[in-house]
Amino acid sequence: MLGYTIRRLLATIPVIGMVALFVFSLLYLTPGDPAAVIAGDIATVEDIERIRQNLGLDQPFLTRFWVWAAAVLQGDLGISIFTNLPVTQLIGQRVGPTLSLALCTLLVAVLVAVPMGVIAAWKAGRILDRLVMLFSVAGFSMPVFVLAYVLIYLFAIDLDWLPVQGYTPLRDGFWPWLSHLILPSIALGTIYIALIARITRAAMLEVLAQDYVRTAHAKGLAPSAVLMGHALKNAAVPIVTIIGIGVALLISGVVVTESVFAIPGIGRLTVDAILRRDYPIIQGVILLFSTVYVLVNLAVDLSYRFFDPRIQY
């Protein structure tokens, strides 16, 4: 197990290295002069030259890549063009809100989606199942920001139950913190819930058709005991797999959600960086989020053994 973990951990290095190489070489691969594009239409020649130097575009590609990669390995993601502050510092200041939002959403999504999928599979073909499937298709088709505005309109403006937008840190009290996260988590979580519920249902249907489930029913176990004890446990591997894969949706959605709800997190930082074409920040955020994504999926792989002891590494 330990050997396998180490081997898998090492295997993520080339993947993350590929991501790094890619976000870095984008500067060179895109047509035109990136320094001029980033500087915008009203930039002076000096501005463009300053950006060119900041990005190291005046140096050869490989030289620059090694300097950059060595710095990244030491936790230095470069300097923001617009604010002149280190990207690591800018990201560090904004980890809290993003982590709160992501974890809250993950928790809500899993707690809602898995029971939904289980019930749908249990009542396969009935009205409850149809409703879950309908929600699943609809949830997958509604853009996160449209849903966000519908929720704001209903629960924050019309009913006035929850704040419209903003963020309060946890140290200022639990309810103020949570109340600002409820709507964003639902908006961000819906597509994720749709995905997980659908896969849970499919995995459960597969398991429910097995002989040992029939045996469990036959020996008089309560349906809930069969569903939870026998079926869900054996359907766990595909479910945790999709939870891991779905984190990509979560990350993409965080950028949009934070922007709609004015949450001062990494997503908001990214959007501000887009508007100013502050490429070092975008580069740093992509590197960070992709690393998180790869590591989450590694953790998912390693968790298979916990859910299914038959799996040998």
Add this chain to the structure above:
Amino acid sequence: MAAVAPSLGTSAPVSRSPTWLRIKEAMRRHPTAIIGAVVLVLLILMAVLAPYLGTVDPQAISPVRRLRKPSEAYWFGTDMLGRDVYSRVLFGARVSLAVGLSVAVLATTIGLAIGLITGFVRWLDAVVMRVMDGLMSIPGVLLAIALMALTKASLENVIIAITVTEVPRVVRLIRGLVLALREQAYVDAAIASGTRTPRILVRHILPNTIAPLLVQGTYICASAMLTEAILSFLGAGTPLNIPSWGNIMAEGRSLFQLANYLIFFPGIFLSLAVLSVNLLGDGMRDALDPRLARNM
């Protein structure tokens, strides 16, 4: 276990009846797919016929008439520059559908080409798949954002950026299919009888990739429409002089409490468009991959 994977299975599809017959049969069993198809056709008609559906110039500014609420004169109201939102939404359908369709065609074509080659040329396979793994570890919207930050805003660049994020998924699908198909006896037979690789690819492998590609292409179309709207909404998408649903909503966001119809009308159309394509995709998947269809 393979049956529950989110993407299509890798085993060779067994085809007995012609593809279109199976599509017809599945459509009968899946009325939602028909609803999807009908809504999609209506949206396409709406986009094509936009100039003849009682619209005015979607870019015509009229400061006197700004922020009018939806009424008989302005069905969807007017925005902060006095432009008619109904006309903008109808013309916006062109952008969404064009992006969805172009990305679907480009991504499946490029993905198919790369997938076929890497599935058959072993030494290339390792290299290409490492690159694809790297690309796939970058969440799609972020990758598109990075590409858009470095290029001038234009509709072509939006299409290219979204295509780049979608290609790896197609490559992986096709490569999986090719690897499974080349184990088939008839491919062995073709190789044994001296058929050249290009001919095997075209004659024996390619026809079997059409069905899964069609399904994947539909889902890519839906996902591309969403991504375009997100990019435009965030200010990294379609340039502002082209009315797209994402742009209309981006311009309406600061006025949301005052004029929520600026978000809701384009939002409803966007959701409807994506939903109809997704329903169509589900129906086609059920038709073309019966093994997977039972459970999904």
